[in-house]
Amino acid sequence: MIRVSGRDAIALVAPLLRTAIPLEAFPSHRVRRVAIVDAKSGERVDEALCTVMRAPRSYTAEDVVELSCHGSPALLRMVTLWIVAGGARLAAPGEFTRRAFLNGRLDLARAEAVALMISARTDRAVALAARALAGGFSDQVRALRDALVDLMAGLEVTLDFPEERVGHDVGAARVTVARLRADVERWLAAARHGRVVHDGITVALVGPPNAGKSSLLNALLGRDRAIVSPVPGTTRDVVDGTIAIAGVPVRLLDTAGLDVPRDAIEAEGIRRSRRAMEESDLLLVVLDGSILPDQRVLEETADRARVIVRAKCDLPAHPAAAAHRDAVAVSAVSGEGIEALLGRLAQEVEDRAAAAGDEGGIVASLRQFELLHALSASLAAGECALGEAPLEAALVDLKDALNHAGAVLGVDVGDAVLDHIFATFCLGK
Ligand SMILES: Nc1nc2c(ncn2[C@@H]2O[C@H](COP(=O)(O)OP(=O)(O)OP(=O)(O)O)[C@@H](O)[C@H]2O)c(=O)[nH]1
Ligand SMILES: [Mg+2]
Incomplete structure (x- = not known):
């Protein structure tokens, strides 16, 4: 299958196809039979199935054209090079998924789940990756992040208006942070087992x-x-x-x-x-x-x-x-x-x-693992600081925790991190 994604995808593929209606007029998300022709000689080289998926309803959230050909590597290379000659560029490993992430279709934890799915070798590893891909883990991290934002907003108010008895009570905040840390520790334990299932x-x-x-x-x-x-x-x-x-x-x-x-x-x-x-x-x-x-x-x-x-x-x-x-x-x-x-x-x-069974099983990338460890440590420091140190100190730790949770989902991660993640993908994903 040849997959072309981007604003000009349809215009780039159109000259290579002989179709009953122009490719530009193809209905979105419908499979149609087309002939692929050599644009120079006009000679027909293959019969293929073609699907146009218009932005934003596609994997990358861009216009996508997919051609399912007969599968000879020589044919695929030839057609791909014609499309490239028309102005396209070969995709880097994982670039489709990277675009899906950059266009907001997936958060980074789910994008990484794609790689985990591709590398899954057993039914059980597939099931864990499928859950991550469906967003189960992302949802949990997002909920933790929301809880942290609420908590920190409350503490900021307490800091700004110490006399007014508004905002969060520090004792209650401490209990909340302890609960969040217990959640992270549970995820880490589940992810350790998930890693065994996957690797x-x-x-x-x-x-x-x-x-x-x-x-x-x-x-x-x-x-x-x-x-x-x-x-x-x-x-x-x-x-x-x-x-x-x-x-x-x-x-x-x-x-x-x-x-x-x-x-x-x-x-x-x-x-x-x-x-x-x-x-x-x-x-x-x-x-x-x-x-x-x-x-x-x-x-x-x-x-x-x-x-x-x-x-x-x-x-x-x-x-x-x-x-x-x-x-x-x-x-x-x-x-x-x-x-x-x-x-x-x-x-x-x-x-x-499966010390705890596969219920709530998590499979995490090594990057997510490290971030969860850092998240747990920041929450522990925040919990300790609440009540024992000035409120500002606790807020610094909680801000760190917020950043780590955000990084799991891909908030404010730099190009270097993305390069590293998507380099492990195979071409075409
Ligand atoms: N009767 C019997 N003979 C066995 C059994 N397993 C292995 N053998 C014989 O024991 C000999 C050594 O078997 P291997 O499997 O090559 O032993 P190994 O431990 O790999 O030996 P090295 O590679 O030399 O360390 C061979 O002649 C086998 O046929 C068994 O279950 N029953
Ligand atoms: Mg031997």
Whole structure:
């Protein structure tokens, strides 16, 4: 699809189309079939569906023309370049959404939700992004901002007419600020969980060589991703694969067995294993249950979030293997225990993703996260200052809080911030 937005959109596209009625006369928001022609030779190059959406009832609030062509990249490039030759300019990443924001169609929190929607990888992440896109979070922030404006106006009156007993009572103001801060803290907690739903978690499979890590990775992924062999030290590089567990993307990392390296390549593999371990949210410590368990990996991972896996449970268990009663016994050969392990992982995911359930779930960009933290801190300072410091001091903190809340919605944010946000979008959005 080729999308053209701006005051001259219709005039720029018209020369390329052969239509029953002139493009200028197309009814808005109706799909019509058109022929696309080479303006120079008059030759027909494609048949397309064309929609004109007139300002302000379009995504960007400008005149928009959309052409749905047959989709060959070569054709799309050709037609796009003709439109550019006529006087249009190629859009920057996220420019349509940026224009929608600048033209007041979306606030910045909702514009960012578009990017979150595009990058959502599971149903659950889509649901959270959809809620943000519909404005749920924006509405909450806007209500907080309105409450702050009211409060500050009242306090200003108190400051100006101290004798008159008008304006806000400082004690009541303090209660209000505490309540607003509690709201922000709740959003932060929800957003932390939302982040897990959106970004997913990383789980590293670690253990001694030959324990069955790669076989387990393949069994969990349901496909033959990593090389398996009876030779210890088969896996050298970190091998990854992603599955959705409880609606959350879980990236599994298979690593080289942790042992004393026999050569430089193994040493590098083990170094990479340790780095993968550090970067993971959870470890699956895989031990071969049919031999004497290696205590070193257990010791090394003792203070990490981990699930101990007793692999090769189709073989007779070594007597010492029973020592880990909470270990999940699995067999990559018979498939036994794989469901149980997935269930255990689902529980681990759920603990991180939805401590409070998805009710009122929030997914926020990192920018919004930082602003919410700053907002909470300013409200805390304001709450403290109210009653203990001169009223002017409290008002300074509340003004900061107001600015942070405004920045979430995009009030008075500069071009540099917008450049940064929209650079993460893909072209055409
Ligand atoms: N009987 C049985 N054998 C298994 C099982 N899982 C793996 N094996 C065998 O154990 C050997 C090592 O398996 P891998 O999956 O390559 O082990 P690894 O931990 O990835 O080994 P490295 O990459 O060398 O660290 C292979 O011969 C596998 O066929 C299992 O569940 N049951
Ligand atoms: Mg391996």
